[in-house]
Amino acid sequence: MTVPYEPPATEPAPTPRREGRRKRRRQRDDVMVPTMEFESYYGRNIVKPAPWKAEIPAYLFLGGLAAGTGLLASGGEMTGRAELQRNARLVSLAALSGSTAVLVKDLGKPSRFLNMMRTVKLTSPMSIGTWILTGFGGFTGIAAATEVAKMVLPRPAKAELAFILPAATRVSSWGAGAFAAPLAAYTAVLLSDTATPTWHEAYRQLPFVFVGSALAASGGAAMITTSVDECGPARNVAVGGAVVDLVADAIMERHLGMLAEPMHEGRAGAYLRAAKVLTVAGAALTLIGGRRRPVAALAGAALLAGSACTRFGIFEAGIASAKDPRYTVEPQKARLAARREQQRQEAS
Amino acid sequence: MSLWRNQLHGPTDPAKDAGWEDPPPRKGFFTDTSICIGCKACEVACKEWNQLPMDHLGMTGDSYDNTSALGASTWRHVAFVEQDAERVEQARESGRLLAEEGPAGGPATGPRTPVALGLPSLRPGLHRITEQDVSRAPATGLPLTGPGTHVDIGPEATDLEAAEMAARQAAVDGTLPDFRWLIASDVCKHCTHAGCLDVCPTGALFRTEFGTVVVQADVCNGCGYCVPACPFGVIERRDRPTDANGERLKTAVKNEGVAQKCTLCYDRLEIGAKPACAQACPTTSIQFGDLSEMRQRAEERVEALHTKGFTEARVYGGDELDGVGGTGSVFLLLDEPEVYGLPPDPRVTTADLPDIFRKAGFAAGSMLVGAAIAFLGARS
Numbered sequence: 001m002t003v004p005y006e007p008p009a010t011e012p013a014p015t016p017r018r019e020g021r022r023k024r025r026r027q028r029d030d031v032m033v034p035t036m037e038f039e040s041y042y043g044r045n046i047v048k049p050a051p052w053k054a055e056i057p058a059y060l061f062l063g064g065l066a067a068g069t070g071l072l073a074s075g076g077e078m079t080g081r082a083e084l085q086r087n088a089r090l091v092s093l094a095a096l097s098g099s100t101a102v103l104v105k106d107l108g109k110p111s112r113f114l115n116m117m118r119t120v121k122l123t124s125p126m127s128i129g130t131w132i133l134t135g136f137g138g139f140t141g142i143a144a145a146t147e148v149a150k151m152v153l154p155r156p157a158k159a160e161l162a163f164i165l166p167a168a169t170r171v172s173s174w175g176a177g178a179f180a181a182p183l184a185a186y187t188a189v190l191l192s193d194t195a196t197p198t199w200h201e202a203y204r205q206l207p208f209v210f211v212g213s214a215l216a217a218s219g220g221a222a223m224i225t226t227s228v229d230e231c232g233p234a235r236n237v238a239v240g241g242a243v244v245d246l247v248a249d250a251i252m253e254r255h256l257g258m259l260a261e262p263m264h265e266g267r268a269g270a271y272l273r274a275a276k277v278l279t280v281a282g283a284a285l286t287l288i289g290g291r292r293r294p295v296a297a298l299a300g301a302a303l304l305a306g307s308a309c310t311r312f313g314i315f316e317a318g319i320a321s322a323k324d325p326r327y328t329v330e331p332q333k334a335r336l337a338a339r340r341e342q343q344r345q346e347a348s
Numbered sequence: 349m350s351l352w353r354n355q356l357h358g359p360t361d362p363a364k365d366a367g368w369e370d371p372p373p374r375k376g377f378f379t380d381t382s383i384c385i386g387c388k389a390c391e392v393a394c395k396e397w398n399q400l401p402m403d404h405l406g407m408t409g410d411s412y413d414n415t416s417a418l419g420a421s422t423w424r425h426v427a428f429v430e431q432d433a434e435r436v437e438q439a440r441e442s443g444r445l446l447a448e449e450g451p452a453g454g455p456a457t458g459p460r461t462p463v464a465l466g467l468p469s470l471r472p473g474l475h476r477i478t479e480q481d482v483s484r485a486p487a488t489g490l491p492l493t494g495p496g497t498h499v500d501i502g503p504e505a506t507d508l509e510a511a512e513m514a515a516r517q518a519a520v521d522g523t524l525p526d527f528r529w530l531i532a533s534d535v536c537k538h539c540t541h542a543g544c545l546d547v548c549p550t551g552a553l554f555r556t557e558f559g560t561v562v563v564q565a566d567v568c569n570g571c572g573y574c575v576p577a578c579p580f581g582v583i584e585r586r587d588r589p590t591d592a593n594g595e596r597l598k599t600a601v602k603n604e605g606v607a608q609k610c611t612l613c614y615d616r617l618e619i620g621a622k623p624a625c626a627q628a629c630p631t632t633s634i635q636f637g638d639l640s641e642m643r644q645r646a647e648e649r650v651e652a653l654h655t656k657g658f659t660e661a662r663v664y665g666g667d668e669l670d671g672v673g674g675t676g677s678v679f680l681l682l683d684e685p686e687v688y689g690l691p692p693d694p695r696v697t698t699a700d701l702p703d704i705f706r707k708a709g710f711a712a713g714s715m716l717v718g719a720a721i722a723f724l725g726a727r728s
Contacts, residue, residue: 116569
């Protein structure tokens with residue numbers, strides 16, 4: 001039996017207003033700027049928001065976590081920290097599996113996920129990202145498999161595999177390490193390579209925010225799972241990542257100007273405020289008591305939660321900036337006016 | 349990064365860039381909004397030919413526009429705006445400036461010689477149907493005489509004078525509303541540098557030999573990336589309806605979960621036919637043909653309107669130097685683009701892609717170096 005087609009209702013205009021004429025909603029610290037009026041078509045959005053749900057910010061978080069812990073695992077392997085190596089590899093594989101699952105679930109046709117593999121397209125960050133994810137996934141899969149083999153196989157079996165296990169460990173360590181940083185950074189490109197005003201304009205700083213956030217989250221995950229003796233690098237990574245995240249975010253908001261407004265309002269604002277508090281608290285706890293296991297675990301949890309909030313906040317802020325035509329029209333009008341001014345100066 | 353140059357922005361022939369050998373001339377629309385009557389025949393013809401499902405039923409309260417926007421199941425959308433005289437004056441001023449100074453960043457076309465403002469004149473040879481002239485009207489059975497069909501201003505007056513007299517009288521009586529319509533049929537712009545096509549990870553979106561951009565519905569996996577990539581908000585993923593529990597409902601609709609947009613009637617073009625909307629348009633507001641000719645017609649029409657004093661007329665799209673390398677759909681607008689829900693200075697996101705990748709590369713490098721330092725600097 002078929003049911004009558006009822007597509008979801010289109011996004012209602014934020015508030016009904018006459019002829020779409022609309023005053024600037026808020027006047028914060030820029031009281032010297034005259035009130036700007038702009039025309040819109042019944043307050044409707046011009047660019048369309050991405051049709052993505054919570055799966056995508058979850059993917060951004062999990063992908064970052066997988067990348068960061070992948071890097072920690074490689075470092076652990078290269079510096080002889082066996083516990084850090086094992087735990088980080090397992091966390092990395094779990095995060096990677098989760099991120100791939102949400103990525104597939106978000107597709108309109110999940111059964112066609114493999115269509116991503118029918119081409120390599122340099123102009124599509126999603127195509128590049130799929131290949132990065134595939135490469136990283138392959139090495140991380142091998143890495144985690146070697147760890148599981150070491151844990152569960154009886155001694156004789158391990159002896160029989162002795163010719164391959166060390167090599168697999170070493171190769172997967174280098175391989176996952178090579179793909180980790182691109183995996184953490186490309187998700188920023190994914191968001192910025194759109195017409196979504198806040199995401200696009202943030203492209204200079206967003207990769208640094210995401211890389212910092214990935215490092216903070218992975219440092220936190222290592223601090224929860226691994227004994228403090230082997231966690232020295234994880235603590236460094238956690239604090240360093242948190243600082244990069246917070247500093248890049250501050251620079252980004254300054255650069256964005258009016259396009260930073262969605263980052264302070266509504267759900268995005270709530271997420272990003274929580275992210276700041278959690279990230280600062282996590283980094284501070286790491287510095288103060290990172291060598292005591294309970295404190296380290298608490299700090300790690302705060303950093304993980306902070307990273308997740310950062311991703312959800314940035315995601316929601318972009319969606320909000322696409323839904324309000326003001327963020328599409330006003331920067332473009334300003335761009336036109338600047339070009340016009342330049343043209344006049346050149347003419348005179 | 350010379351690898352990217354002219355592939356991501358600037359004037360180019362997109363069909364040749366896409367690898368077509370000896371493609372036919374690039375095709376496009378010219379949508380002249382000054383003669384659109386808002387009949388929505390284009391919307392209907394498009395739905396009918398492309399077998400697009402119903403969107404939503406209901407009244408928006410936004411003038412006569414109950415379609416709302418372009419989307420997965422709406423590939424032509426007629427916009428209605430109601431304006432007063434003050435706004436018309438503003439539009440006239442901004443259009444005049446645009447003509448004098450040229451598009452920002454482009455050459456000026458120079459002011460056109462305006463003549464006296466007035467009512468649009470009827471073309472010679474066209475008659476307003478009055479009591480005196482019903483001989484060629486089809487026998488419909490409808491009354492062709494009666495109120496509104498005849499103005500009594502004496503036997504010597506022409507039809508044109510009669511119309512002008514009636515308008516003046518209405519202005520004096522206060523029965524002529526301070527009001528004008530903007531009516532515009534919007535459609536996919538088929539950009540020279542199409543953001544949707546650039547970011548598509550599966551290759552489902554492709555460039556046809558006509559220079560247009562088309563989705564292959566059987567390849568698209570519904571990632572939805574093209575949706576936020578379009579600077580005009582045209583392409584959309586056709587979502588699957590769900591019930592209250594979030595379970596997907598079974599419907600008779602094709603291509604649910606994949607991206608959809610105007611194909612410029614690729615199937616019709618291949619057999620030499622016009623797109624359905626252009627075929628159905630009763631006023632030639634929607635014209636179809638070689639893009640170079642469409643651009644020229646748009647320029648000429650703006651020129652003609654300016655000469656008559658309607659300086660609010662301006663060309664939208666089609667400028668090779670704009671942010672998308674010129675659109676394949678050219679429009680004549682009577683006000684600022686944003687009034688119609690169009691972006692005032694669209695720019696394809698992938699024009700910045702080399703720089704976006706560069707910044708991400710720095711970030712990734714920093715991450716690697718940072719992690720190395722974290723390990724080298726760790727005491728335990």
